[in-house]
Amino acid sequence: MTQTPEKRLFVFGYGYTATFLGLALQKKGWRIAGTTRDPEKYRTMREHGVESFLFDEDSSLPDPFRALQGTTHLLFSIPPNDAGDPAFLAHMDDILHIPGLEWAGYLSTTGAYGNRDGGWVDETSEVRPDTRRGVKRVRAEDQFLSAWRAQGFPVHIFRLAGIYGPGRSALDSVRAGNTRRIEKPGFAFNRMHIVDIVQTLLASIDRPNPGQIYNLSDDRPAPSHELISTACEMMGITPLPLTPFDLADLSPIARSFYADNKRVRNDRIKTELGVTLLYPDFIKGLQACLDAEQNEPDLITRWTTKGNAEG
DSSP: OOOOOOOEEEEESOOHHHHHHHHHHHTTTOEEEEEESOHHHHHHHHHTTOEEEEOBTTBOOSOHHHHHTTOOEEEEOOOOBTTBOHHHHHHHHHHHTOTTOOEEEEEEEGGGGOOOTTOEEOTTSOOOOOSHHHHHHHHHHHHHHHHHHHHOOOEEEEEEOEEEBTTBSHHHHHHHTOOOEEEOTTOOBOEEEHHHHHHHHHHHHHSOOTTOEEEEOOSOOBOHHHHHHHHHHHTTOOOOOEEEGGGOOOOHHHHHHHHOOOEEOOHHHHHTTOOOOSOOSHHHHHHHHHHHHHHOHHHHHHHTOTTOSOO
């Protein structure tokens, strides 16, 4: 009987998304490895069966051959710097020499499309980022796609809308008291539950199409104040009053969020990858987060451990 080759996922930037993906693949018998810049997170990863390595843009892998040996799948989840993706810059030559690499994914952002004043975008829309963060993401995308075009690197680009899930949702923001209901007429954005993000990544792993770009978003773009109201209602809390955007005292980062106004189509993940969203809107997604808090509190602690942001 032919033995199935062992699969190994290596993640540059073992954050929130990678943690969920790693859990799903560990259940399938995969080996999981990844990097972090946090020594405490390094130890936590090892305690949960993840081969862990320290890495950041100022300190490359000391022995990349050993770290990457046996890798069949790669995921890049580190925020880029002004020069692009830190893993690409430090280790792309090492990565291109991995024998038998089957799939790679880069987690980007729908911010690549820039502001569309509430209009719709899909994967064929022009890329025109208008924030510094968006410009850096597009630069990183271009680096990976150039490696695909020139050297056949099997990369897939995933442009993610707002990521949420257990321990990282509007429910948590309301509890922490650090959210407001800002009303800006015509403003809406998409988000995506972590479970649907993971099922999309798994579908791509099963159906590789190197060089392809996918939007990862839900079916219901909506303003943030609706999201906050729903979270309050689910927890039996009276929603805060609406604050008109023009009267809100916002930080530059928060103000830039409201300047990026678009609605994201996700047809490609459905037609090409066969994805059926479990949580097509934030109402179903928030209810799932609330259910997870009641049924899986220990796992939520693990998912939201220190250093578990992307990268």
